Amino acid sequence: MKGRAMIAMSGGVDSSVAALLMRDAGYACVGVTMKLFANEDVGENADRPCCSLADAGDAARVAAGLGLPHYVFDFTEDFRREVVERFISSYEGGETPNPCIDCNDFLKFGKLLSRARAMEFDVLATGHYARICFDGERERWLLKRAADTEKDQTYFLYTMTQEQLAHTSFPLGGLVKAETRAIAAKAGFVNAKKAESQDICFVRSGDYAGFAEAYAGRVSPPGDFVDEAGRVLGRHKGIIRYTIGQRRGLGMAFGRPMYVCGIRAETNEVVLADEAAVFAKGIELRDVNLIAVSRIDRPLRADVMIRYGARPAAATAAPAGEGRLRIEFDEPVRAPAKGQAAVLYEGDVVIGGGRIDGIG
Numbered sequence: 100m101k102g103r104a105m106i107a108m109s110g111g112v113d114s115s116v117a118a119l120l121m122r123d124a125g126y127a128c129v130g131v132t133m134k135l136f137a138n139e140d141v142g143e144n145a146d147r148p149c150c151s152l153a154d155a156g157d158a159a160r161v162a163a164g165l166g167l168p169h170y171v172f173d174f175t176e177d178f179r180r181e182v183v184e185r186f187i188s189s190y191e192g193g194e195t196p197n198p199c200i201d202c203n204d205f206l207k208f209g210k211l212l213s214r215a216r217a218m219e220f221d222v223l224a225t226g227h228y229a230r231i232c233f234d235g236e237r238e239r240w241l242l243k244r245a246a247d248t249e250k251d252q253t254y255f256l257y258t259m260t261q262e263q264l265a266h267t268s269f270p271l272g273g274l275v276k277a278e279t280r281a282i283a284a285k286a287g288f289v290n291a292k293k294a295e296s297q298d299i300c301f302v303r304s305g306d307y308a309g310f311a312e313a314y315a316g317r318v319s320p321p322g323d324f325v326d327e328a329g330r331v332l333g334r335h336k337g338i339i340r341y342t343i344g345q346r347r348g349l350g351m352a353f354g355r356p357m358y359v360c361g362i363r364a365e366t367n368e369v370v371l372a373d374e375a376a377v378f379a380k381g382i383e384l385r386d387v388n389l390i391a392v393s394r395i396d397r398p399l400r401a402d403v404m405i406r407y408g409a410r411p412a413a414a415t416a417a418p419a420g421e422g423r424l425r426i427e428f429d430e431p432v433r434a435p436a437k438g439q440a441a442v443l444y445e446g447d448v449v450i451g452g453g454r455i456d457g458i459g
Contacts, residue, residue: 101125102221104268107207108132108162108169110154112283112290113226113271115161119286120270121224122165129220130162130169133211135178135202136301157290164287174210181205183301187311190339191319193364194438197255197407198299204258212263222268229253230272231264240264242390244447247275254407257442257452258388308340322367324351327360327376335369338362343458344377344434362437378431384424384441384453391450395424401443401450403428405435411444424453 104126106118122128132155155171162169182201189196207225215223228245229252240261245251259267271279283291302310312318319337326332333351335341340348345359353371360377361370382405389395395418402411403426412432419425426441435441435458442452 102127103219104128104222104224105211105215105218105220106130106167107211107223107225108158109226110157110290110293111226111296112288112293113228113279115158115226115288115290116274116279116282116286117224117226117268117270118161118165118167119282121268122167124270126222126224128165128167128224130158130165130167131211132158132169132171133178133206134171134173134175135206136175136183157293160289172211172214174206177210178202178206181209183314186299187315189438190307190311191315191364192438193338193362195342195436196438197440198301199255200258200440203255208256208259208263208267212266216266222266224268224270226271227252227256227269228271228274228276229256229269231267231269233265237391239391239393242449243272244444244449245269245271246273250276253449254404254440254442254452257390257440257449259390260388261390264390308337311339320367322369324349324371325368327370327372332357332371338364338367338369341369343436346374377434379428379435379458380431381425381427381459382435382441382455383419383457384426385422385456387422387424387451387453389451391445391448395451399443399450401445404442404444405432405455406439414443416443416450422453423456 104121106121106128108114108118108130118128118130159169182198185201186196186198212223228247228250230243230245232241234241242253242256242259242264244253280291319339321334321336324332324335341359341362343359346356357371358374358377359369360372395416398415398417401414401416403414404411413429415427417425435455437455439455440452441455443450
């Protein structure tokens, strides 16, 4: 027996196959589903649940078929505080949030991994597409891109620490999605053909602004569209409805294409300009976490991804104060947005990352 493994089982096909692979690898496994959220809490259809007890049914059935104990941990209060409220606060502050990163940081590899360690499990396994290895030369745990480059989720995992990486397993890191589904089908899993989760799990309608207003119980007030010189161009419907680089959905005609190039929460203004204004040569990051290196004390070349799915852009990273980095791109990048993450890579290896806090 290799040791004891807690498997984070969401009810989806990926975490189900992760459980199967860990069991077959010789671990004594227990399946755990985190109850995080119920859509009915904000008036959405109760028959379209996500991150709630309803999804635990599939996880429990898979676990039973594998001969594994299965438990549900209620983390709804932690999820509300660390993910949902951060999401709303970020939008109201003129930023573009990324709640999937917060969920990984505070819930999966924060709350859940801490509980796994307290319960004397050797490892927490999840269905993420990423790879972990120990580099003896650097004497550090490394986070590396998955074999399936289309499904790679390292962008969402840059906050992981050395201690977390040492006690985490990503069994799907060497697989492509088609292989995962084939394994699930062969095993007879009830969720082998289950659809992929889309966008932000707790906003199933896709209306982020509507969700934020309903959940918080307050309306984002209208304000002015302005140009870069501050001249008023019209009225917007609340800053939470706009993001950097946006052209469609402005609700007004300006005689030429106009793009959101800035959001000024302090004055409740949305800044519009020609498309050239949404390109930036540099950004500054806050809350930087480093994985492949212990520190960056001199300029470092890296490929930087400024949003999930974006093509990494060649850049130079340099220290900019405690927990901060300055990124200068070789060529301007389109629409970096405050609040989003920027993740640095060296080939397949994640160097680290942080939240975008300054642009230009």
